[in-house]
Each structure stands twice: as C-alpha cells, then as structure tokens.
Amino acid sequence: MSMWWSTAPMTNASTDMIRGSNRPWLGRACRRLATIGAVCLMAAACQGKDGFGVVSHSMAPTLLEGDELRATSVPKAGPTVGQIVVYDHLRRGEPGSFIHRVVAVAGDTVQASREGILVNGKSLTTGACQASSLKVERDKRYDVALNCTTESAGGRTWSAFQAADKRFQMPTRLFVHSEATVPEGHVYVVGDFRDGSEDSRVVGPIALRTIRAVIVGIDEPAKRARRDL
Numbered sequence: 001m002s003m004w005w006s007t008a009p010m011t012n013a014s015t016d017m018i019r020g021s022n023r024p025w026l027g028r029a030c031r032r033l034a035t036i037g038a039v040c041l042m043a044a045a046c047q048g049k050d051g052f053g054v055v056s057h058s059m060a061p062t063l064l065e066g067d068e069l070r071a072t073s074v075p076k077a078g079p080t081v082g083q084i085v086v087y088d089h090l091r092r093g094e095p096g097s098f099i100h101r102v103v104a105v106a107g108d109t110v111q112a113s114r115e116g117i118l119v120n121g122k123s124l125t126t127g128a129c130q131a132s133s134l135k136v137e138r139d140k141r142y143d144v145a146l147n148c149t150t151e152s153a154g155g156r157t158w159s160a161f162q163a164a165d166k167r168f169q170m171p172t173r174l175f176v177h178s179e180a181t182v183p184e185g186h187v188y189v190v191g192d193f194r195d196g197s198e199d200s201r202v203v204g205p206i207a208l209r210t211i212r213a214v215i216v217g218i219d220e221p222a223k224r225a226r227r228d229l
Helices: 027-035
Strands: 045-047 052-054 068-072 084-091 094-105 109-113 116-119 125-137 141-153 156-163 179-181 186-190 211-220
Antiparallel strands (some): 045 052, 052 068, 068 211, 084 094, 109 116, 109 179, 125 141
C-alpha cells in the first residue's frame, strides 16, 4: 500500500517559508493551496507583488519549497517546450495556482510512463544523474530516496526525480491522460518530481488562457539564485 498517496493533508507547505518584507505573500491563499493536496503532492505557488513563491516539492530538484521566483509575461504565441509556467486550475473544486514544466504543445503526442516521457515518439530522457533524497511531511516525516535522470527538450536541459521506493510512487491508475494528443490552445505540463506532481498526466493538457506567467529565475534564497530557468 502506498504511504505517499494517502488522504493525509500536506503539512509541509506553509507561508513561513516565504521571506522578505518586500513580498506581501497571500497567507490565506497559500494555506488553501497547501490543504488541497489531500490526495497528492502538487507544485503550488503564491503570488506577491514581485513574483511567486513555491509551497510544495513537485518541481524538485529545479524548484524547491520556499524558493522565491521571478516571472515574465506569457508570450502571445504561448510558452515553448521546456519552459516553466504558472497556471490556474481547479483541483477537486478548489482553485489554485500551480507550477509545472511544458513538455509538449498543440499537435504533439505524449506518452508518459515510469520509464519516461515520449513526445512524438522521442524520449525526453538523455541520461542518468546522481541519486538523491527528499524530506517530506505528510501524516509523518518521510525521507524519500530518489532516482534521477536528465531530460532535454526545446534547447533546455533539466533533472527529473522519481521515487525509488514503490511505497512512494504514484499509482498508475491516476495517469488517465498519460497518452494524449495536445489540442489547439493547450500545452502538456509535468512536474520535475514525477511522484510528487499532479499534472497533465492526471488532469490532461492545460489551456493557454489559464497560464499566468513564465518563470525565468530564482531570486531567493541567495545560494540558489539563478536566471537560467
């Protein structure tokens, strides 16, 4: 039985990880985003006047809980493959903002499995990277061992995590959109932490009109600051 995908509320997502007096983060919104992770761990964001703050693990290792992000407006033609976007979506009837990576655009065919993601028949996986672990609180604190692969598309390269222990792997029954052709006006998004992300594999392609911003960098904490997202 999975220990990860339980009905326990996600307790590690909270506004105390958002720092800086120049960022008036929306406390109630963040708390709401934290509690709607009732059956999965999602990449959620709260918006301040200067950017977005990450309140879950599902874009790890690229984005970590507590990161403060810099964003830019969405291009008229829409985001490109490999870009990270913030979008609005309903989860179990509750509105929220989520951060995931675009891996396919209109007209592309996607096949997603535990072996990786194929777009138009070509795997995103380009190799392996160093295994890691992640500490997560659900009904209790877990130290999740992770396998790591490198992926590349759209001129960008990133690392992707999957849980090594089957107890923490997403049930495949949730992947109702693991095979899809992306319709016009939509993109297909996934989290970099595949076993901690409710993304297009579960909810289907997302509409371009729901995308609020494209993430271009990490501002805080300073040791993780970068502009090459």
